[in-house]
Amino acid sequence: MTVFILDDDEAVRDSIKELVESVGLAGEAFGSANEFLAAYDPGRAGCLVLDVRMARTSGLALQAKLNEMKAPIQIVFITAHADIPTVVEAMRNGAVGFVTKPYREQELLDNINEALSRDAAVRSVATRDDSYLRMLDALTEREREVMQLAVQGLPSKVIAQRLGISHRTVELHRSRLLEKLGVGSMVELIRLAAERRA
Template sequence: MFIVDDDDAVLDSIAELVMSVGLRAATFRSAREFRDIFNPEQPGCLVLDVRMAHTSGPALQDELNTIGARIPIVFISGHGDIAVAIKTIKAGAVDFVQKPYHEQQLLDSINEALRRDAEARQVTGNGEGFAERLAALTEREREVLEQVVQGLSSKSIARVLDISYRTVELHRGHIMEKLRVRSVAELIRLVIEQRNA
């Protein structure tokens, strides 16, 4: 697992906590340090501070989502910012834990993040079987998928394909279900990987 926090005391404290229950942890004092070594194929989870110099935790989350990285994130924050908490959870974060954190609460969130990571990797199998699932899509679903991969919104896809917004949303739901993906970012990543294979 990975811990990113620009406060050395907090960084060391969380690292000691997770190592005390047998987990391995790599620590980073900035988002840039983490990005430099990050490999999306490496299993684990990320414990991420909200407010840091240069790149904030939510900004790093946005970057990871943009590249289709599916690493589960547990945010920690010394500020009770409800708006930020809601935004990060909607963007896929597992939990938003306030400092000073209760050790068991943080460990529970980390364990949940690790469980989700393992489950997601098992479901997608790192792309194994994805070609077969793609082949199961209908012609219209393939057309919608192509527009999604190009980054178009449902409204734009509806205009391009001359169908209703609701129909596009239904097709998108079927695509996500058939391909067994949890986010558009993961969908795009797997499609690109499949094309480059």
């Protein structure tokens, strides 16, 4: 995981980079929003430590741009000028934390660790969702129909009547779709489907 540091003050960038590297994290520093955006890869795990006030593009403007891009990066703001409306706007738009300069090292590290944890959680859910969608793609059209009715809690006899097929054929489809989706029972399948809809 990488801690991306964006501040137009070189001394601040260097000190934060040194701090994160001192605890074994990778750090990459940028002097402007454009420089960061040119290098940004949504596939890379990490978080962004972002200065609120910068010369060309403010931290809040960059946050808005990243949200517009549906970028998954978690942001910790850092600023010497923390006014309440700015903090409220940043937090409402998804910021993990707000640290004032001169920052306390442990406070900044705590916020960074929280952001990295959130990033890992978001990526884990995305990976599970991708995996689930790939498994759904492996189902036949009939297996999907059986699944849609089964997750509503309908018994095989009712599913057979609804689809105009035999009870035995429904049972066969149910066992195949459980196997393809990697679950051991209909209860697990119902739970899996509910989680993915949530």
